[in-house]
Amino acid sequence: MPVPSSEYKIEIEIFEGNGGQLMKEGDEIIYPDFVKEGICAWMYRGDGERSYQVGRKFSYPEEKNKICHWLLDSLKGVLEALSTGETLNWDYKDTPYEKMIDPDGETTEYVRCIDPTASGIVVKIIRTKVTT
Numbered sequence: 340m341p342v343p344s345s346e347y348k349i350e351i352e353i354f355e356g357n358g359g360q361l362m363k364e365g366d367e368i369i370y371p372d373f374v375k376e377g378i379c380a381w382m383y384r385g386d387g388e389r390s391y392q393v394g395r396k397f398s399y400p401e402e403k404n405k406i407c408h409w410l411l412d413s414l415k416g417v418l419e420a421l422s423t424g425e426t427l428n429w430d431y432k433d434t435p436y437e438k439m440i441d442p443d444g445e446t447t448e449y450v451r452c453i454d455p456t457a458s459g460i461v462v463k464i465i466r467t468k469v470t471t
Contacts, residue, residue: 346469347422347468347469349421349422350398352396353396353460354393354463358385359383368387370383377457379454379460382460399418410462413450421466
Protein backbone atom coordinates (compact mmCIF):
# COMPACT_ATOMS: atom_id res chain seq x y z
CA MET A 340 0.00 0.00 0.00
CA PRO A 341 1.32 3.47 -0.76
CA VAL A 342 2.27 5.73 2.10
CA PRO A 343 0.55 9.12 1.88
CA SER A 344 2.64 12.19 1.26
CA SER A 345 3.11 14.35 4.34
CA GLU A 346 1.28 17.03 2.32
CA TYR A 347 -2.02 15.24 2.89
CA LYS A 348 -4.13 13.85 5.70
CA ILE A 349 -6.19 10.86 4.55
CA GLU A 350 -9.20 9.42 6.35
CA ILE A 351 -11.44 6.51 5.41
CA GLU A 352 -15.05 6.90 6.57
CA ILE A 353 -17.73 4.21 6.48
CA PHE A 354 -20.37 5.88 4.28
CA GLU A 355 -22.85 3.01 3.74
CA GLY A 356 -23.08 -0.37 5.39
CA ASN A 357 -24.66 -2.41 8.09
CA GLY A 358 -22.61 -3.38 11.11
CA GLY A 359 -25.49 -4.83 13.07
CA GLN A 360 -25.10 -4.87 16.84
CA LEU A 361 -22.27 -7.07 18.08
CA MET A 362 -23.54 -9.82 20.36
CA LYS A 363 -21.34 -11.88 22.63
CA GLU A 364 -21.70 -14.82 24.93
CA GLY A 365 -18.95 -14.26 27.44
CA ASP A 366 -15.86 -13.53 25.35
CA GLU A 367 -17.22 -15.37 22.30
CA ILE A 368 -18.77 -13.39 19.45
CA ILE A 369 -22.14 -14.69 18.24
CA TYR A 370 -22.14 -14.59 14.44
CA PRO A 371 -25.35 -13.86 12.53
CA ASP A 372 -26.05 -14.97 8.94
CA PHE A 373 -24.16 -12.04 7.38
CA VAL A 374 -25.39 -12.49 3.81
CA LYS A 375 -29.02 -13.14 4.76
CA GLU A 376 -29.08 -10.14 7.12
CA GLY A 377 -26.98 -7.86 4.88
CA ILE A 378 -24.37 -7.32 7.59
CA CYS A 379 -20.72 -6.64 6.80
CA ALA A 380 -18.66 -9.14 8.81
CA TRP A 381 -15.81 -6.66 9.33
CA MET A 382 -18.16 -3.92 10.52
CA TYR A 383 -19.97 -6.40 12.79
CA ARG A 384 -16.76 -7.53 14.54
CA GLY A 385 -15.66 -3.89 14.84
CA ASP A 386 -13.19 -3.42 17.65
CA GLY A 387 -14.26 -6.65 19.34
CA GLU A 388 -16.45 -4.81 21.80
CA ARG A 389 -18.79 -2.90 19.45
CA SER A 390 -19.67 -3.00 15.80
CA TYR A 391 -18.39 -0.30 13.48
CA GLN A 392 -21.19 1.91 12.19
CA VAL A 393 -21.69 4.42 9.39
CA GLY A 394 -19.68 7.55 10.16
CA ARG A 395 -16.72 5.72 11.77
CA LYS A 396 -13.45 7.19 10.47
CA PHE A 397 -10.00 5.66 10.26
CA SER A 398 -6.76 7.63 9.75
CA TYR A 399 -4.70 6.23 6.89
CA PRO A 400 -2.11 4.76 7.11
CA GLU A 401 -2.00 4.98 10.92
CA GLU A 402 -5.09 2.81 11.43
CA LYS A 403 -4.88 0.62 8.33
CA ASN A 404 -4.50 -2.49 10.52
CA LYS A 405 -8.06 -1.87 11.77
CA ILE A 406 -9.46 -2.00 8.22
CA CYS A 407 -10.61 -5.18 6.48
CA HIS A 408 -7.92 -6.49 4.10
CA TRP A 409 -10.49 -7.04 1.33
CA LEU A 410 -11.68 -3.46 1.70
CA LEU A 411 -8.12 -2.11 1.67
CA ASP A 412 -7.48 -4.02 -1.54
CA SER A 413 -10.56 -2.36 -3.07
CA LEU A 414 -9.16 1.05 -2.05
CA LYS A 415 -5.58 0.51 -3.22
CA GLY A 416 -5.68 2.39 -6.54
CA VAL A 417 -7.67 5.32 -5.18
CA LEU A 418 -5.44 5.64 -2.11
CA GLU A 419 -2.38 5.61 -4.34
CA ALA A 420 -3.78 8.34 -6.59
CA LEU A 421 -4.98 10.59 -3.77
CA SER A 422 -1.79 10.06 -1.74
CA THR A 423 0.28 11.43 -4.60
CA GLY A 424 -1.92 14.49 -5.17
CA GLU A 425 -3.94 13.18 -8.09
CA THR A 426 -7.68 13.57 -8.43
CA LEU A 427 -10.21 11.35 -10.19
CA ASN A 428 -12.29 13.78 -12.18
CA TRP A 429 -15.66 12.04 -12.41
CA ASP A 430 -18.02 13.63 -9.93
CA TYR A 431 -21.28 11.59 -9.69
CA LYS A 432 -23.25 14.85 -9.74
CA ASP A 433 -26.68 14.75 -8.12
CA THR A 434 -26.07 11.37 -6.43
CA PRO A 435 -25.27 10.47 -2.81
CA TYR A 436 -21.67 9.95 -4.03
CA GLU A 437 -21.15 13.48 -5.39
CA LYS A 438 -17.54 14.35 -4.71
CA MET A 439 -15.61 17.40 -3.67
CA ILE A 440 -12.51 17.99 -5.75
CA ASP A 441 -10.16 20.64 -4.41
CA PRO A 442 -6.45 19.87 -4.86
CA ASP A 443 -5.62 22.69 -2.43
CA GLY A 444 -8.22 21.73 0.18
CA GLU A 445 -10.44 18.68 0.61
CA THR A 446 -11.04 16.02 -2.03
CA THR A 447 -13.34 13.04 -1.55
CA GLU A 448 -13.75 9.75 -3.35
CA TYR A 449 -16.22 6.91 -2.82
CA VAL A 450 -15.31 3.24 -3.15
CA ARG A 451 -17.45 0.13 -2.84
CA CYS A 452 -16.10 -3.00 -1.16
CA ILE A 453 -15.57 -5.98 -3.46
CA ASP A 454 -18.17 -8.04 -1.54
CA PRO A 455 -20.84 -8.63 -4.21
CA THR A 456 -23.65 -9.26 -1.71
CA ALA A 457 -25.87 -6.74 0.06
CA SER A 458 -23.34 -7.07 2.91
CA GLY A 459 -20.81 -4.94 0.98
CA ILE A 460 -20.12 -1.41 2.13
CA VAL A 461 -19.18 1.96 0.63
CA VAL A 462 -16.48 4.13 2.15
CA LYS A 463 -15.62 7.76 1.58
CA ILE A 464 -11.95 8.62 1.32
CA ILE A 465 -11.25 12.15 2.48
CA ARG A 466 -7.95 13.75 1.47
CA THR A 467 -7.14 17.07 3.09
CA LYS A 468 -4.21 19.21 2.06
CA VAL A 469 -2.07 19.95 5.11
CA THR A 470 -0.99 23.55 5.30
CA THR A 471 2.22 24.36 7.09
